[in-house]
Amino acid sequence: MITTEATEDKAAAAAKVTINITGSEAVLKALITEDVKTIFGYPGGAIMPIYDALYDYNDRLKHILVRHEQGAIHAAQGFARSSGEVGIVFATSGPGATNLVTGLADAMIDSTPLVCITGQVFAHLLGSDAFQETDIINITTPVTKWNYQITDPSEIPSVLAKAFYIAKTGRPGPVLIDITKNAQLQKFDYEGYTKCDHIRSYRPKPIIRKEPIIEAASLINAAKKPFVIFGQGVILGSAENEFKAFIEKGGFPAAWTILGMSAIPTDHPLAVGMLGMHGNYAPNVFTNDCDVLIAIGMRFDDRVTGRLDKYAKQAKIIHLDIDPSEIDKNVKTEISIWGDCKETLPLLTKLIEEKQHTEWLNEFRKLEAKEVEVVINDELNPTTEKLSMGEVIKTINEITKGDAILVTDVGQHQMITCRYAKYSKSRSNITSGGLGTMGFALPAAIGAKFGAPDRTVIAIIGDGGIQMTIQELGTIMQSKINVKIVILNNEFLGMVRQWQQLFHEKRYSFVDITSPDYVQVAKGYYISGNKISKREELIDAITTMLNHDGSYLLEIMVGKENNVFPMVPQGCSVSEIRLK
Amino acid sequence: MKQEYTITVYTENQVGLLNRIAIIFSRRKINVESLNTSPTEVESVHRFTIVIDETEEVVKKLCRQIEKQVDVLKAYYNTNEEIIWQELALYKVPTDVIAEEVKVERLLREHGASAVVIRKDYTVFQVSGHREETENLIKVLEPYGLIEFVRSARVAIIKDSNGFHEKLKEFEHQQPREEVIENEYLNKGQTIFTM
Known part of the structure; x- marks a missing residue:
């Protein structure tokens, strides 16, 4: 079906034969040619013509009706993150469009490729404060990689082609296309859809310069204590194998940022854990002890660097990134390698010497042992009466063997999951990293499952975050998607409480949050569920959840005042990381 | 050290791009001293000239x-020594005062001003030059009842620039070439022209 459509279009384009179609149909033809299969959306007045056309395209484009536009965009993010494809969102004008803003900001800071199509009032009504009119282009300018308003249907094919090209190339990001109602309704002479492969003012990636790579290799070859830190760039560039080849040849200890996680298996012999505020002890400490720091596809976020003027001052820093504006933005680099790491890494790998830094790696293992002793043992094998979040994650690891996609929300459960989850495959850790959007996990898990239907998707959410987008249980109900939901309920907004405990003299200001009976709520949506609070129930409960045919909600009561450690307190250097 | 920098941005002519560029400054709470948009020697390419007072690093x-913005072709920054720049100012003063108390010719000569309009009730002078020059004339005219004053944004030519025709050809190539990779400065020591 799809190929016929595309072939017809191509033939029409070649023969310069035009067909007279509406703007709405042109939108859907564009999506089909771009190989889109799934759309997350919500209809409304200004986007009705597109939805009307969609009625006839139902067999080729699957539309998932969400319960809130924020749910649509987070689902599209989850879809893009699990599949590596562009996530598609439909929303109407006004409130429909403004409800996308949080998701756009999230996708922008986490480099997620999205194409969002919003309806807009008739062109002649623009600027008249018409019903459901809002200036969504200007509202979304700072949170989109590109946005554009279409007022004439003839612009639709070329603008959408640009939108897809921009969203997925270079450093990916969200694109918003606002289409006025008249442009959706009017007919025009459609000449077919040609994919975009060049925009003169836009350079997604450069050709690679050899000089910095040669310099970097000689610096790396001379290093006694080289240390690799990597981010989502490795996953976004599908450079997992190139990355593995690089660290394995050089024998470099490698630590991930929260978004880089799962690019290599967590049990890889060179993996030394997660960087950052709640990351692992050794990688944080040795950031300030290595002699050459090799940063790949990461952007030195403040949660990773801690205090900048005390960050890796002793080290020569090599930074590989596709986005030149990230180079020297936060951390001054000795050598910068601008380019796609899928291309730059093999060149660098070729020039580095085959080595093993056994002693250096052992130093990491020594600190790791200390972390196990002081923090990890208590978290994974607690002697307390109440369950810990860590032992829940440990149990999930054991049962899933690290094959599941874990989608987390924001807060303590997120940090605990990212600290203790085991992953065997890339694109397994989906979380709101840069923006820290509570309410992300439930809709993102729905999208992640659509993006990777063959994998188990488990959303792990706190009792705060679940209540921000709980309405998306309705989406699960209607789309009959199989998503497992684990609520780690500590009856607090835990991360804020932890900070209030540590830095605000235990003045627990508005962090005491109550919960509904989640199992009953799920039941109301025809989703099975269970609630547990005892250690002996844990394995059975998780096994039942995973074996259940269909979605399942498992609420697990955990210790109320547990804290996430280690921690780099704000304003401290990474090497001042506290174990307790 | 903070000093005056002139940023020259070559862009596509796209609605909304002014906002996209402006918010890069406002997001970082940086005051824009002057902003001018203009066509360039190349049809369809636009040019922003932005003046800010900041450190080179910023x-x-x-x-x-x-430059990261999709519709931006290129952004350069220069110190005042590296550019030729001008601002245009207009001054409206009562004609009778000017005619009686100061010799118009003297004003014109000393400040490089020209009279744009001379009417019975008022005269409009025009001066182009650097900030100090246009500001000097305000001081001179104030005692004579300066009615209205307005100054344009800065326009600037980069001394070392060879214009944008050649650059654009590189941008239009499907595949990027070595030449466009330098994203910082224009090559020094090329044709320099001064006024």
Whole structure:
């Protein structure tokens, strides 16, 4: 079906034969040619013509009706993150469009490729404060990689082609296309859809310069204590194998940022854990002890660097990134390698010497042992009466063997999951990293499952975050998607409480949050569920959840005042990381 | 050290791009001293000239953020020594006072001003030059009842620039070439022209 459509279009384009179609149909033809299969959306007045056309395209484009536009965009993010494809969102004008803003900001800071199509009032009504009119282009300018308003249907094919090209190339990001109602309704002479492969003012990636790579290799070859830190760039560039080849040849200890996680298996012999505020002890400490720091596809976020003027001052820093504006933005680099790491890494790998830094790696293992002793043992094998979040994650690891996609929300459960989850495959850790959007996990898990239907998707959410987008249980109900939901309920907004405990003299200001009976709520949506609070129930409960045919909600009561450690307190250097 | 930098941005002519560029400054709470948009020697390419008072490090980062925008072709920054620049100012003064108390010719001569309009009730002078020059004339005219004053944004020509025709050809190539990779400065020591 799809190929016929595309072939017809191509033939029409070649023969310069035009067909007279509406703007709405042109939108859907564009999506089909771009190989889109799934759309997350919500209809409304200004986007009705597109939805009307969609009625006839139902067999080729699957539309998932969400319960809130924020749910649509987070689902599209989850879809893009699990599949590596562009996530598609439909929303109407006004409130429909403004409800996308949080998701756009999230996708922008986490480099997620999205194409969002919003309806807009008739062109002649623009600027008249018409019903459901809002200036969504200007509202979304700072949170989109590109946005554009279409007022004439003839612009639709070329603008959408640009939108897809921009969203997925270079450093990916969200694109918003606002289409006025008249442009959706009017007919025009459609000449077919040609994919975009060049925009003169836009350079997604450069050709690679050899000089910095040669310099970097000689610096790396001379290093006694080289240390690799990597981010989502490795996953976004599908450079997992190139990355593995690089660290394995050089024998470099490698630590991930929260978004880089799962690019290599967590049990890889060179993996030394997660960087950052709640990351692992050794990688944080040795950031300030290595002699050459090799940063790949990461952007030195403040949660990773801690205090900048005390960050890796002793080290020569090599930074590989596709986005030149990230180079020297936060951390001054000795050598910068601008380019796609899928291309730059093999060149660098070729020039580095085959080595093993056994002693250096052992130093990491020594600190790791200390972390196990002081923090990890208590978290994974607690002697307390109440369950810990860590032992829940440990149990999930054991049962899933690290094959599941874990989608987390924001807060303590997120940090605990990212600290203790085991992953065997890339694109397994989906979380709101840069923006820290509570309410992300439930809709993102729905999208992640659509993006990777063959994998188990488990959303792990706190009792705060679940209540921000709980309405998306309705989406699960209607789309009959199989998503497992684990609520780690500590009856607090835990991360804020932890900070209030540590830095605000235990003045627990508005962090005491109550919960509904989640199992009953799920039941109301025809989703099975269970609630547990005892250690002996844990394995059975998780096994039942995973074996259940269909979605399942498992609420697990955990210790109320547990804290996430280690921690780099704000304003401290990474090497001042506290174990307790 | 903070100093005046002139940022020159070559862009596509796209609605909304002014906002996209402006918010790069406002997001970082950086005051824009002057902003001018203009066509260029190349049809369809637009040019923004932006003046800010900042350190080189900040200006460099700003230029990278500007260049990151999809519709931006290129962003350069220069110190005042590296550019030829002008601002245009208009002054409206009562004709009778001017005619009686100061010799118009003297004003014109000393400040390089020209009279744009001379009416019975008022005269409009025009001066183009650097900030100090246009400001000097305000001081001179104030005692004579300066009615209205307005100054344009800065326009600037980069001394070392060879214009944008050649650059654009590189941008239009499907595949990027070595030449466009330098994203910082124009090559020094090329044709320099001064006024």
